[in-house]
Amino acid sequence: AFDGPASQAIVPQLVPSPIFSNAVKWNSSTMQIAFIxxxxxxxxxxxxxxxxxxxxxxxxxxxxxxxxxxxxxxxxTERLEASLMTLKTLLAGIRFVWDKKIILGTISLDLFAVLLGGAVALLPIYANDILKVGASGLGMLRAAPALGAALMAIALAYLPPLKRAGETMLACVALFGVATILFGISKNFHFSLLCLFVLGAADMVSVVIRGVLVQVQTPHEMRGRVSAVNLVFIGASNELGEFESGLTASWFGTVPAVLIGGLGTLAVVGIWYRLFPEIRRFKRLEEPMY
Structure with missing residues (x-):
């Protein structure tokens, strides 16, 4: 609750602005390598x-x-003026996110995409009943998204800065949904691994863009509170996504649940494309707009 927002808020003060996005990419890659x-x-x-x-x-x-x-x-080196802790200051992060539509759209896009496309929660069922690969196969299925995410994060660190970050994020979330659908209908173990690998790679692009965007679009004095709101969205999407996957699987079956989630993710991308034009208009991550 305290370490997460503080850790995110301090990063922009540790690295120069021109290389901040690259620092986020390397941070994301090391985290994924640690997960593996x-x-x-x-x-x-x-x-x-x-x-x-x-x-x-x-x-x-x-x-x-x-x-x-x-x-x-x-x-x-920069000293910020301390303010009295009141309910108003505690809620300032929520108000800032609500008023800053590009941040609201970005973190809510991730919330609903992961909420609906949480196929990873059903991997034990796929490994045992559908793909029939047992415990060792389950381990490979779980590692595939993290491996895709780690390799993508390393690739992003070496690639030139994105010139159309908003559209790239929307496209990658859509790819996340497509990979979820293809995994849902797959009966081949190796193709399923490929789908999960692509799913993890696409999600990492979205994670990096969101991580950089939220930080560079937020003033220094608001970064801790905005990071806290962002972490609430991330935590809610992961936990509620697993609940949603289990619930829909119990209602409709495992494969239909994954397909519904993937189609729902694509629907969210389409709705957010129209609802938040600020996202698709956003170009370079390094350009602060506050």
Missing amino acids: AGPAAAGWIYAMSGRPETVLIVVAAMRLASFLLVALIRNR
């Missing part, structure tokens, strides 16, 4: 030790490393 390597490393460490106390030792080491890394951060 972390469980594997944890399993190897636990297998080597065979003792439950290993978990406590690893957590303590992580906390110590975090403390040392935070201690290396240089003090901020």
Whole structure:
């Protein structure tokens, strides 16, 4: 609740503005690599030790490393005037997001796209009943989106800055929906892996664009509160998306639930294209508009 907004808000003050978008790309890529390597490393460490106390030792080491890394951060040169904490200041982030239509449209697009296209929650059913690949296949299915996201994040870090960021984001969310539909109807394990790989890669483009856009379009003094609102949207989309997938699967079946989610994602893209023209008009990520 505190670490997430603070971590996001401090990034623009650690790197110069011209390379901020590249910093977000590298940050996203390292996170995805951690998502892939972390469980594997944890399993190897636990297998080597065979003792439950290993978990406590690893957590303590992580906390110590975090403390040392935070201690290396240089003090901020820009001083912001502190204001009295009131209900008005607490709600200022929500009001800012509501008034700033490009931010509202961007984070709500991600909310509804992930809410409807949450096929990942149904991967155990696909692995066991549809693709019949067992536990090892399930592990590969779960790793495919993260692998696609990690490779895409690294590619984005090397590619030139996007010149039509808004349209690119809409296109990638639409691709996310198409990949979800193709995965839903697939009966081939390798094609399903490809669909999930593309799904993860498309989602990473959207994540990077949203992450940069929200930061550069927000004044310094509002970044923490706006980041908190953004994290609420992200958390809600992930958790409610899994609930929606399970609910629709119980009502209509697993494959129809995934198809409905993918079609719903495409519908959201079409509606947001008309409802938030600010998104499609947005060009370069590095251009602040506040």
